[in-house]
Amino acid sequence: MIVDCHTHIQSSVQNIDRSEHLTSAENVDFCMVLAAGEGSSKEINKDLSEYINNHKNKMLGFAFIEPTNDPISAKDLIFIRNELGLKGVVLYCSGCGFHPAHTRAMQFYESAQEIDMPVFFHNDGVCRSLVLNYAQPYLLDEVAGAFPDLKIVVGDMGVPFVEQTLTMLLKHRNVYADLTLKPNRVWQVYNTVVSAHEYGVMNKLLFGSGFPSGNAGQCIETLLGFNKLLADTNMPRVPRDSIRQIVERDTLQLLGIEK
């Protein structure tokens, strides 16, 4: 089973060709599609729902919620799951400018935990309006402590705060991290994978491509060819098997998502 846990089909800043998304998805068994994080959540989620429902055998959607504005009761989340067919929620704390432990956000997690809905924290990207402070993964310590059964994914390894992410993975049973690779950032890939291995948290890493910024085939190739980066050096290695396990991890089962 290969699951790509991080892809997009919507963007206000670039035109995403959905046929390319389908092509990238051919390299995996399932693809998680994260709703865009700006504009009306109702419209964004409806658009995503239509796409997901047209490709049900391959795609899973995560709805966009802005907890400080949107309805957040368990009933509202059940509507998203049952009527829109979206199985999780993606939050953009740094993009939307709210603290991950904002009172309304905490109420939202309580609802999400109650109905077993996983939450993906998408705080990567660089633009002037991002509140970088709210992207810090250690802020999720309070959330994971208060809601220990809530399944949490830290998007993009929490870059640029990777060490914080690794500590969160070590500390909290239900916190995972999306290893969205940037094949053109060789040094970052190397450091991230070796650090995860040294922390003993390789089993908490989920494979992601970050489409459209990456494509699943290319990312799988980079990961599996990881040790080739180190040919003719004495740099620390990571066992090939544990790298393969990242690619083949059943992310859906870990996050409690029914297909």
Ligand SMILES: [Zn+2]
């Ligand atoms: Zn993304």
